[in-house]
Amino acid sequence: MKIAWLKKALLRVEGEYLSRMGISLPIIAIIVVALADLAAGRDHFLTPGIIVAPPLAAITVSWQRTIFIGFLGLATQAALSPYDGVTDVNDHDILFGQLFAYTAVTVFSVYIAWRRETGARAFTAITSVAEAAQHALMRPPAPRVGGVRLAVRYVSAADAAQIGGDLYSVLETPHGVRALIGDVRGKGLGAVQTSAVVLGAFREAAFDEGGLERVAQRVDTSVGRNGTSGDFITALFAQFDKPDRVELLHYGHVPPLRVSRDGEVEQLVPTDPWLPLGLADMVDDGPTPWRVPLLPGDVLVFCTDGVIEARSPADNTFYPLEQRVGPLVKGSSHDLDSAVERVYADLLGHTGGSLSDDVVLLLVAPIPRPLPAHPQDPPVVTG
CATH class of the missing domain: 3.60.40.10 (PPM-type phosphatase domain)
Structure with missing residues:
Protein backbone atom coordinates (compact mmCIF):
# COMPACT_ATOMS: atom_id res chain seq x y z
CA MET A 1 0.00 0.00 0.00
CA LYS A 2 1.22 3.43 -0.89
CA ILE A 3 0.72 5.19 2.38
CA ALA A 4 -1.62 8.08 1.74
CA TRP A 5 -0.82 10.04 4.89
CA LEU A 6 2.96 9.86 4.23
CA LYS A 7 2.54 11.00 0.64
CA LYS A 8 0.35 13.90 1.69
CA ALA A 9 2.85 14.93 4.36
CA LEU A 10 5.72 14.95 1.85
CA LEU A 11 3.64 16.86 -0.70
CA ARG A 12 2.67 19.37 1.99
CA VAL A 13 6.31 19.95 2.97
CA GLU A 14 7.33 20.32 -0.67
CA GLY A 15 4.43 22.67 -1.35
CA GLU A 16 5.23 24.86 1.66
CA TYR A 17 8.89 25.07 0.60
CA LEU A 18 8.04 26.07 -2.96
CA SER A 19 5.42 28.51 -1.68
CA ARG A 20 8.04 30.25 0.47
CA MET A 21 10.35 30.53 -2.54
CA GLY A 22 7.43 31.96 -4.51
CA ILE A 23 8.16 34.21 -7.43
CA SER A 24 11.69 34.90 -6.20
CA LEU A 25 13.05 31.66 -7.66
CA PRO A 26 12.35 32.42 -11.36
CA ILE A 27 13.35 36.08 -10.88
CA ILE A 28 16.65 34.97 -9.36
CA ALA A 29 17.18 32.71 -12.38
CA ILE A 30 16.63 35.65 -14.75
CA ILE A 31 19.02 37.85 -12.77
CA VAL A 32 21.72 35.14 -12.64
CA VAL A 33 21.55 34.56 -16.40
CA ALA A 34 21.61 38.31 -17.12
CA LEU A 35 24.62 38.89 -14.87
CA ALA A 36 26.44 35.93 -16.39
CA ASP A 37 25.77 37.30 -19.88
CA LEU A 38 27.14 40.71 -18.93
CA ALA A 39 30.19 39.19 -17.25
CA ALA A 40 30.97 36.97 -20.24
CA GLY A 41 31.24 39.93 -22.61
CA ARG A 42 29.93 40.65 -26.09
CA ASP A 43 31.46 37.55 -27.61
CA HIS A 44 29.21 35.26 -25.59
CA PHE A 45 25.46 34.96 -26.00
CA LEU A 46 23.99 33.53 -22.75
CA THR A 47 20.54 35.10 -22.66
CA PRO A 48 18.82 31.97 -24.08
CA GLY A 49 19.38 30.51 -20.61
CA ILE A 50 16.50 32.69 -19.40
CA ILE A 51 14.25 30.03 -20.89
CA VAL A 52 14.48 28.20 -17.52
CA ALA A 53 12.51 30.95 -15.75
CA PRO A 54 8.96 30.12 -16.97
CA PRO A 55 9.21 26.39 -16.02
CA LEU A 56 10.46 27.40 -12.57
CA ALA A 57 7.50 29.75 -12.22
CA ALA A 58 5.14 26.95 -13.28
CA ILE A 59 6.02 24.92 -10.17
CA THR A 60 6.17 27.80 -7.68
CA VAL A 61 3.53 30.43 -8.51
CA SER A 62 0.12 30.80 -10.14
CA TRP A 63 -0.44 30.72 -13.86
CA GLN A 64 -1.03 34.50 -13.87
CA ARG A 65 2.38 35.09 -12.31
CA THR A 66 3.90 32.61 -14.73
CA ILE A 67 2.71 34.88 -17.56
CA PHE A 68 4.38 37.82 -15.80
CA ILE A 69 7.65 35.89 -15.52
CA GLY A 70 7.40 35.04 -19.21
CA PHE A 71 7.10 38.70 -20.19
CA LEU A 72 9.86 39.69 -17.74
CA GLY A 73 12.23 37.16 -19.27
CA LEU A 74 11.34 38.29 -22.77
CA ALA A 75 11.97 41.93 -21.84
CA THR A 76 15.34 41.02 -20.31
CA GLN A 77 16.41 39.23 -23.48
CA ALA A 78 15.30 42.19 -25.60
CA ALA A 79 17.27 44.60 -23.40
CA LEU A 80 20.45 42.51 -23.66
CA SER A 81 20.19 41.84 -27.39
CA PRO A 82 21.95 45.09 -28.48
CA TYR A 83 24.75 44.45 -25.96
CA ASP A 84 25.29 40.95 -27.31
CA GLY A 85 25.13 42.17 -30.88
CA VAL A 86 22.36 39.79 -31.77
CA THR A 87 20.46 42.50 -33.65
CA ASP A 88 23.46 42.92 -35.97
CA VAL A 89 23.33 39.31 -37.15
CA ASN A 90 22.35 39.16 -40.84
CA ASP A 91 20.57 35.84 -40.45
CA HIS A 92 17.49 36.75 -38.42
CA ASP A 93 16.47 33.11 -38.25
CA ILE A 94 18.49 32.92 -35.03
CA LEU A 95 16.34 35.58 -33.42
CA PHE A 96 13.11 34.08 -34.70
CA GLY A 97 14.14 30.62 -33.50
CA GLN A 98 15.00 31.90 -30.04
CA LEU A 99 11.75 33.84 -29.83
CA PHE A 100 9.67 30.86 -30.98
CA ALA A 101 11.32 28.49 -28.51
CA TYR A 102 10.93 30.89 -25.60
CA THR A 103 7.27 31.60 -26.45
CA ALA A 104 6.47 27.89 -26.74
CA VAL A 105 8.09 27.10 -23.39
CA THR A 106 6.28 30.02 -21.74
CA VAL A 107 2.88 28.94 -23.06
CA PHE A 108 3.49 25.37 -21.97
CA SER A 109 4.63 26.57 -18.52
CA VAL A 110 1.46 28.63 -18.10
CA TYR A 111 -0.58 25.52 -18.95
CA ILE A 112 1.39 23.42 -16.44
CA ALA A 113 0.84 26.03 -13.72
CA TRP A 114 -2.89 26.09 -14.46
CA ARG A 115 -3.13 22.29 -14.33
CA ARG A 116 -1.14 22.23 -11.07
CA GLU A 117 -3.52 24.70 -9.43
CA THR A 118 -6.57 22.83 -10.73
CA GLY A 119 -5.19 19.51 -9.47
CA ALA A 120 -4.37 21.01 -6.07
CA ARG A 121 -7.92 22.32 -5.67
CA ALA A 122 -9.37 18.95 -6.71
CA PHE A 123 -7.05 17.12 -4.31
CA THR A 124 -8.10 19.41 -1.46
CA ALA A 125 -11.78 18.83 -2.26
CA ILE A 126 -11.32 15.04 -2.41
CA THR A 127 -9.42 15.03 0.87
CA SER A 128 -12.14 17.10 2.56
CA VAL A 129 -14.85 14.73 1.33
CA ALA A 130 -12.80 11.72 2.46
CA GLU A 131 -12.32 13.22 5.92
CA ALA A 132 -16.05 13.94 6.22
CA ALA A 133 -16.90 10.41 5.07
CA GLN A 134 -14.41 8.90 7.49
CA HIS A 135 -15.91 10.76 10.43
CA ALA A 136 -19.40 9.77 9.34
CA LEU A 137 -18.59 6.07 8.89
Whole structure:
Protein backbone atom coordinates (compact mmCIF):
# COMPACT_ATOMS: atom_id res chain seq x y z
CA MET A 1 0.00 0.00 0.00
CA LYS A 2 1.22 3.43 -0.89
CA ILE A 3 0.72 5.19 2.38
CA ALA A 4 -1.62 8.08 1.74
CA TRP A 5 -0.82 10.04 4.89
CA LEU A 6 2.96 9.86 4.23
CA LYS A 7 2.54 11.00 0.64
CA LYS A 8 0.35 13.90 1.69
CA ALA A 9 2.85 14.93 4.36
CA LEU A 10 5.72 14.95 1.85
CA LEU A 11 3.64 16.86 -0.70
CA ARG A 12 2.67 19.37 1.99
CA VAL A 13 6.31 19.95 2.97
CA GLU A 14 7.33 20.32 -0.67
CA GLY A 15 4.43 22.67 -1.35
CA GLU A 16 5.23 24.86 1.66
CA TYR A 17 8.89 25.07 0.60
CA LEU A 18 8.04 26.07 -2.96
CA SER A 19 5.42 28.51 -1.68
CA ARG A 20 8.04 30.25 0.47
CA MET A 21 10.35 30.53 -2.54
CA GLY A 22 7.43 31.96 -4.51
CA ILE A 23 8.16 34.21 -7.43
CA SER A 24 11.69 34.90 -6.20
CA LEU A 25 13.05 31.66 -7.66
CA PRO A 26 12.35 32.42 -11.36
CA ILE A 27 13.35 36.08 -10.88
CA ILE A 28 16.65 34.97 -9.36
CA ALA A 29 17.18 32.71 -12.38
CA ILE A 30 16.63 35.65 -14.75
CA ILE A 31 19.02 37.85 -12.77
CA VAL A 32 21.72 35.14 -12.64
CA VAL A 33 21.55 34.56 -16.40
CA ALA A 34 21.61 38.31 -17.12
CA LEU A 35 24.62 38.89 -14.87
CA ALA A 36 26.44 35.93 -16.39
CA ASP A 37 25.77 37.30 -19.88
CA LEU A 38 27.14 40.71 -18.93
CA ALA A 39 30.19 39.19 -17.25
CA ALA A 40 30.97 36.97 -20.24
CA GLY A 41 31.24 39.93 -22.61
CA ARG A 42 29.93 40.65 -26.09
CA ASP A 43 31.46 37.55 -27.61
CA HIS A 44 29.21 35.26 -25.59
CA PHE A 45 25.46 34.96 -26.00
CA LEU A 46 23.99 33.53 -22.75
CA THR A 47 20.54 35.10 -22.66
CA PRO A 48 18.82 31.97 -24.08
CA GLY A 49 19.38 30.51 -20.61
CA ILE A 50 16.50 32.69 -19.40
CA ILE A 51 14.25 30.03 -20.89
CA VAL A 52 14.48 28.20 -17.52
CA ALA A 53 12.51 30.95 -15.75
CA PRO A 54 8.96 30.12 -16.97
CA PRO A 55 9.21 26.39 -16.02
CA LEU A 56 10.46 27.40 -12.57
CA ALA A 57 7.50 29.75 -12.22
CA ALA A 58 5.14 26.95 -13.28
CA ILE A 59 6.02 24.92 -10.17
CA THR A 60 6.17 27.80 -7.68
CA VAL A 61 3.53 30.43 -8.51
CA SER A 62 0.12 30.80 -10.14
CA TRP A 63 -0.44 30.72 -13.86
CA GLN A 64 -1.03 34.50 -13.87
CA ARG A 65 2.38 35.09 -12.31
CA THR A 66 3.90 32.61 -14.73
CA ILE A 67 2.71 34.88 -17.56
CA PHE A 68 4.38 37.82 -15.80
CA ILE A 69 7.65 35.89 -15.52
CA GLY A 70 7.40 35.04 -19.21
CA PHE A 71 7.10 38.70 -20.19
CA LEU A 72 9.86 39.69 -17.74
CA GLY A 73 12.23 37.16 -19.27
CA LEU A 74 11.34 38.29 -22.77
CA ALA A 75 11.97 41.93 -21.84
CA THR A 76 15.34 41.02 -20.31
CA GLN A 77 16.41 39.23 -23.48
CA ALA A 78 15.30 42.19 -25.60
CA ALA A 79 17.27 44.60 -23.40
CA LEU A 80 20.45 42.51 -23.66
CA SER A 81 20.19 41.84 -27.39
CA PRO A 82 21.95 45.09 -28.48
CA TYR A 83 24.75 44.45 -25.96
CA ASP A 84 25.29 40.95 -27.31
CA GLY A 85 25.13 42.17 -30.88
CA VAL A 86 22.36 39.79 -31.77
CA THR A 87 20.46 42.50 -33.65
CA ASP A 88 23.46 42.92 -35.97
CA VAL A 89 23.33 39.31 -37.15
CA ASN A 90 22.35 39.16 -40.84
CA ASP A 91 20.57 35.84 -40.45
CA HIS A 92 17.49 36.75 -38.42
CA ASP A 93 16.47 33.11 -38.25
CA ILE A 94 18.49 32.92 -35.03
CA LEU A 95 16.34 35.58 -33.42
CA PHE A 96 13.11 34.08 -34.70
CA GLY A 97 14.14 30.62 -33.50
CA GLN A 98 15.00 31.90 -30.04
CA LEU A 99 11.75 33.84 -29.83
CA PHE A 100 9.67 30.86 -30.98
CA ALA A 101 11.32 28.49 -28.51
CA TYR A 102 10.93 30.89 -25.60
CA THR A 103 7.27 31.60 -26.45
CA ALA A 104 6.47 27.89 -26.74
CA VAL A 105 8.09 27.10 -23.39
CA THR A 106 6.28 30.02 -21.74
CA VAL A 107 2.88 28.94 -23.06
CA PHE A 108 3.49 25.37 -21.97
CA SER A 109 4.63 26.57 -18.52
CA VAL A 110 1.46 28.63 -18.10
CA TYR A 111 -0.58 25.52 -18.95
CA ILE A 112 1.39 23.42 -16.44
CA ALA A 113 0.84 26.03 -13.72
CA TRP A 114 -2.89 26.09 -14.46
CA ARG A 115 -3.13 22.29 -14.33
CA ARG A 116 -1.14 22.23 -11.07
CA GLU A 117 -3.52 24.70 -9.43
CA THR A 118 -6.57 22.83 -10.73
CA GLY A 119 -5.19 19.51 -9.47
CA ALA A 120 -4.37 21.01 -6.07
CA ARG A 121 -7.92 22.32 -5.67
CA ALA A 122 -9.37 18.95 -6.71
CA PHE A 123 -7.05 17.12 -4.31
CA THR A 124 -8.10 19.41 -1.46
CA ALA A 125 -11.78 18.83 -2.26
CA ILE A 126 -11.32 15.04 -2.41
CA THR A 127 -9.42 15.03 0.87
CA SER A 128 -12.14 17.10 2.56
CA VAL A 129 -14.85 14.73 1.33
CA ALA A 130 -12.80 11.72 2.46
CA GLU A 131 -12.32 13.22 5.92
CA ALA A 132 -16.05 13.94 6.22
CA ALA A 133 -16.90 10.41 5.07
CA GLN A 134 -14.41 8.90 7.49
CA HIS A 135 -15.91 10.76 10.43
CA ALA A 136 -19.40 9.77 9.34
CA LEU A 137 -18.59 6.07 8.89
CA MET A 138 -15.63 5.38 11.17
CA ARG A 139 -16.30 7.68 14.07
CA PRO A 140 -13.06 7.75 16.04
CA PRO A 141 -13.84 6.34 19.50
CA ALA A 142 -12.70 7.97 22.70
CA PRO A 143 -9.67 6.50 24.50
CA ARG A 144 -12.13 5.01 26.96
CA VAL A 145 -15.51 3.52 26.10
CA GLY A 146 -17.48 2.21 29.05
CA GLY A 147 -15.36 -0.28 30.93
CA VAL A 148 -12.52 -0.61 28.38
CA ARG A 149 -9.58 1.39 27.16
CA LEU A 150 -8.76 1.28 23.47
CA ALA A 151 -6.53 2.66 20.74
CA VAL A 152 -6.90 2.29 17.00
CA ARG A 153 -4.76 2.83 13.90
CA TYR A 154 -6.67 2.98 10.60
CA VAL A 155 -4.97 3.47 7.23
CA SER A 156 -6.67 3.24 3.83
CA ALA A 157 -4.87 1.73 0.86
CA ALA A 158 -6.42 4.26 -1.55
CA ASP A 159 -4.26 7.25 -2.40
CA ALA A 160 -5.77 10.59 -1.33
CA ALA A 161 -8.47 8.75 0.58
CA GLN A 162 -8.96 7.97 4.24
CA ILE A 163 -11.62 5.29 4.05
CA GLY A 164 -11.66 1.86 2.50
CA GLY A 165 -13.06 -1.63 2.90
CA ASP A 166 -11.83 -2.23 6.46
CA LEU A 167 -14.17 -1.21 9.26
CA TYR A 168 -14.44 -1.08 13.04
CA SER A 169 -16.77 0.24 15.71
CA VAL A 170 -16.74 0.27 19.51
CA LEU A 171 -19.94 1.18 21.35
CA GLU A 172 -21.12 1.38 24.95
CA THR A 173 -24.52 -0.30 25.08
CA PRO A 174 -26.94 -1.51 27.77
CA HIS A 175 -25.45 -4.96 27.21
CA GLY A 176 -21.86 -3.85 27.82
CA VAL A 177 -19.20 -2.56 25.45
CA ARG A 178 -19.64 -4.11 22.02
CA ALA A 179 -17.04 -4.01 19.27
CA LEU A 180 -16.91 -4.98 15.63
CA ILE A 181 -13.93 -5.27 13.29
CA GLY A 182 -14.37 -6.40 9.72
CA ASP A 183 -13.02 -6.46 6.19
CA VAL A 184 -15.18 -6.04 3.08
CA ARG A 185 -14.20 -7.97 -0.02
CA GLY A 186 -12.84 -5.62 -2.65
CA LYS A 187 -11.89 -1.94 -2.63
CA GLY A 188 -13.18 1.37 -3.88
CA LEU A 189 -16.61 2.92 -3.59
CA GLY A 190 -18.38 -0.45 -3.56
CA ALA A 191 -16.42 -1.51 -0.47
CA VAL A 192 -17.12 1.83 1.21
CA GLN A 193 -20.84 1.44 0.52
CA THR A 194 -20.88 -2.04 2.03
CA SER A 195 -18.93 -0.76 5.03
CA ALA A 196 -21.60 1.87 5.58
CA VAL A 197 -24.31 -0.80 5.51
CA VAL A 198 -22.48 -3.02 8.01
CA LEU A 199 -21.65 -0.21 10.43
CA GLY A 200 -25.15 1.25 10.30
CA ALA A 201 -26.73 -2.13 11.03
CA PHE A 202 -24.28 -2.85 13.84
CA ARG A 203 -24.85 0.48 15.56
CA GLU A 204 -28.58 -0.18 15.62
CA ALA A 205 -28.48 -3.87 16.55
CA ALA A 206 -25.81 -3.44 19.25
CA PHE A 207 -28.28 -1.45 21.36
CA ASP A 208 -31.40 -3.44 20.52
CA GLU A 209 -30.38 -7.09 20.61
CA GLY A 210 -29.59 -9.08 23.74
CA GLY A 211 -26.99 -11.48 22.35
CA LEU A 212 -24.04 -11.19 19.97
CA GLU A 213 -25.49 -13.86 17.71
CA ARG A 214 -28.65 -11.76 17.32
CA VAL A 215 -26.55 -8.69 16.54
CA ALA A 216 -24.64 -10.59 13.86
CA GLN A 217 -27.86 -11.93 12.37
CA ARG A 218 -29.24 -8.39 12.08
CA VAL A 219 -26.06 -7.23 10.35
CA ASP A 220 -26.05 -10.21 8.01
CA THR A 221 -29.70 -9.59 7.08
CA SER A 222 -28.94 -5.94 6.35
CA VAL A 223 -26.04 -6.91 4.10
CA GLY A 224 -28.31 -9.29 2.20
CA ARG A 225 -30.92 -6.58 1.68
CA ASN A 226 -28.74 -3.57 0.95
CA GLY A 227 -25.40 -4.93 -0.25
CA THR A 228 -24.51 -5.67 -3.85
CA SER A 229 -24.63 -9.22 -5.15
CA GLY A 230 -21.67 -11.31 -4.07
CA ASP A 231 -20.60 -9.05 -1.20
CA PHE A 232 -19.17 -10.72 1.87
CA ILE A 233 -17.47 -9.38 4.96
CA THR A 234 -15.18 -11.16 7.36
CA ALA A 235 -16.12 -9.96 10.83
CA LEU A 236 -15.36 -10.42 14.49
CA PHE A 237 -17.82 -9.33 17.18
CA ALA A 238 -16.78 -8.80 20.80
CA GLN A 239 -18.69 -8.00 23.98
CA PHE A 240 -17.15 -6.77 27.25
CA ASP A 241 -19.85 -7.12 29.88
CA LYS A 242 -17.49 -8.07 32.69
CA PRO A 243 -13.89 -6.96 33.30
CA ASP A 244 -12.63 -10.55 33.65
CA ARG A 245 -13.87 -11.93 30.35
CA VAL A 246 -14.72 -11.16 26.74
CA GLU A 247 -17.32 -12.83 24.56
CA LEU A 248 -16.32 -13.34 20.91
CA LEU A 249 -18.25 -14.26 17.79
CA HIS A 250 -16.31 -15.14 14.67
CA TYR A 251 -17.33 -14.78 11.02
CA GLY A 252 -14.23 -15.81 9.11
CA HIS A 253 -12.07 -12.94 10.37
CA VAL A 254 -8.46 -12.86 11.58
CA PRO A 255 -8.38 -14.39 15.11
CA PRO A 256 -7.54 -11.87 17.82
CA LEU A 257 -4.49 -12.09 20.07
CA ARG A 258 -4.39 -11.85 23.85
CA VAL A 259 -1.20 -10.29 25.22
CA SER A 260 -0.64 -10.76 28.94
CA ARG A 261 0.99 -8.28 31.28
CA ASP A 262 4.38 -10.02 30.88
CA GLY A 263 4.17 -10.24 27.07
CA GLU A 264 2.91 -13.79 26.54
CA VAL A 265 0.82 -14.01 23.37
CA GLU A 266 -2.07 -16.37 22.74
CA GLN A 267 -4.06 -16.59 19.54
CA LEU A 268 -7.77 -16.84 20.32
CA VAL A 269 -8.80 -19.37 17.68
CA PRO A 270 -12.58 -19.72 17.47
CA THR A 271 -14.07 -22.97 18.64
CA ASP A 272 -16.69 -22.67 15.91
CA PRO A 273 -15.21 -21.11 12.72
CA TRP A 274 -17.82 -19.72 10.39
CA LEU A 275 -18.46 -18.20 6.99
CA PRO A 276 -18.18 -14.42 6.45
CA LEU A 277 -21.23 -12.17 6.66
CA GLY A 278 -23.13 -12.23 3.40
CA LEU A 279 -22.54 -15.96 2.97
CA ALA A 280 -24.23 -17.14 6.16
CA ASP A 281 -27.41 -18.07 4.28
CA MET A 282 -25.48 -20.92 2.68
CA VAL A 283 -25.83 -22.85 5.96
CA ASP A 284 -28.71 -23.34 8.34
CA ASP A 285 -27.28 -22.36 11.72
CA GLY A 286 -24.86 -19.71 12.87
CA PRO A 287 -21.66 -19.61 14.90
CA THR A 288 -21.72 -19.91 18.67
CA PRO A 289 -20.20 -17.16 20.83
CA TRP A 290 -17.41 -18.26 23.14
CA ARG A 291 -15.99 -16.62 26.24
CA VAL A 292 -12.33 -15.97 26.97
CA PRO A 293 -11.09 -15.12 30.48
CA LEU A 294 -9.10 -11.94 30.96
CA LEU A 295 -6.57 -11.12 33.66
CA PRO A 296 -5.58 -7.65 34.85
CA GLY A 297 -3.11 -6.16 32.36
CA ASP A 298 -4.28 -8.28 29.42
CA VAL A 299 -4.56 -6.51 26.06
CA LEU A 300 -6.60 -7.83 23.14
CA VAL A 301 -5.16 -7.14 19.69
CA PHE A 302 -7.68 -7.06 16.83
CA CYS A 303 -6.57 -6.50 13.24
CA THR A 304 -7.53 -6.99 9.60
CA ASP A 305 -5.72 -9.15 7.09
CA GLY A 306 -3.86 -6.11 5.77
CA VAL A 307 -1.64 -6.49 8.84
CA ILE A 308 -0.83 -10.20 8.78
CA GLU A 309 -0.58 -10.33 4.97
CA ALA A 310 1.81 -7.39 4.69
CA ARG A 311 4.97 -8.62 2.95
CA SER A 312 8.61 -7.72 3.36
CA PRO A 313 10.27 -6.51 0.14
CA ALA A 314 13.49 -8.24 1.20
CA ASP A 315 12.31 -11.86 1.46
CA ASN A 316 8.55 -11.60 0.63
CA THR A 317 7.57 -12.96 4.05
CA PHE A 318 4.34 -12.01 5.83
CA TYR A 319 4.42 -9.80 8.90
CA PRO A 320 4.73 -12.11 11.95
CA LEU A 321 2.31 -10.26 14.21
CA GLU A 322 1.97 -13.08 16.73
CA GLN A 323 5.75 -13.30 17.20
CA ARG A 324 6.38 -9.56 17.43
CA VAL A 325 3.41 -8.11 19.24
CA GLY A 326 4.30 -9.40 22.73
CA PRO A 327 7.29 -7.13 23.49
CA LEU A 328 5.57 -4.20 21.77
CA VAL A 329 2.37 -4.36 23.83
CA LYS A 330 3.25 -5.96 27.16
CA GLY A 331 2.57 -3.78 30.19
CA SER A 332 0.74 -1.20 28.05
CA SER A 333 -2.83 -1.69 29.23
CA HIS A 334 -2.77 1.88 30.62
CA ASP A 335 -1.08 3.42 27.54
CA LEU A 336 -2.57 1.77 24.48
CA ASP A 337 -1.90 4.75 22.21
CA SER A 338 1.85 4.28 22.49
CA ALA A 339 1.48 0.52 22.06
CA VAL A 340 -0.54 0.75 18.85
CA GLU A 341 1.97 3.21 17.41
CA ARG A 342 4.83 0.84 18.21
CA VAL A 343 3.07 -2.05 16.48
CA TYR A 344 2.27 0.07 13.44
CA ALA A 345 5.83 1.39 13.22
CA ASP A 346 7.15 -2.17 13.43
CA LEU A 347 4.74 -3.18 10.65
CA LEU A 348 6.01 -0.39 8.41
CA GLY A 349 9.59 -1.38 9.21
CA HIS A 350 8.87 -4.93 8.07
CA THR A 351 7.33 -3.78 4.78
CA GLY A 352 9.87 -1.08 3.99
CA GLY A 353 7.40 1.72 4.62
CA SER A 354 4.66 0.71 2.16
CA LEU A 355 1.54 -1.44 2.51
CA SER A 356 -0.69 -3.00 -0.14
CA ASP A 357 -4.01 -3.19 1.69
CA ASP A 358 -6.18 -1.33 4.17
CA VAL A 359 -5.05 -1.73 7.76
CA VAL A 360 -6.90 -1.64 11.07
CA LEU A 361 -5.10 -2.20 14.36
CA LEU A 362 -7.38 -2.12 17.39
CA LEU A 363 -6.07 -2.62 20.93
CA VAL A 364 -8.55 -3.09 23.77
CA ALA A 365 -7.88 -3.52 27.50
CA PRO A 366 -10.64 -3.96 30.10
CA ILE A 367 -10.46 -1.58 33.05
CA PRO A 368 -10.34 -3.56 36.31
CA ARG A 369 -13.03 -2.72 38.80
CA PRO A 370 -11.74 -1.07 41.97
CA LEU A 371 -11.65 -3.26 45.03
CA PRO A 372 -14.34 -2.47 47.58
CA ALA A 373 -13.18 -0.40 50.52
CA HIS A 374 -12.57 -2.33 53.72
CA PRO A 375 -15.26 -1.58 56.29
CA GLN A 376 -14.07 0.36 59.25
CA ASP A 377 -13.56 -1.49 62.45
CA PRO A 378 -16.52 -1.07 64.77
CA PRO A 379 -15.95 1.35 67.58
CA VAL A 380 -14.69 -0.13 70.79
CA VAL A 381 -17.22 0.23 73.60
CA THR A 382 -15.82 0.35 77.11
CA GLY A 383 -17.86 -0.18 80.19
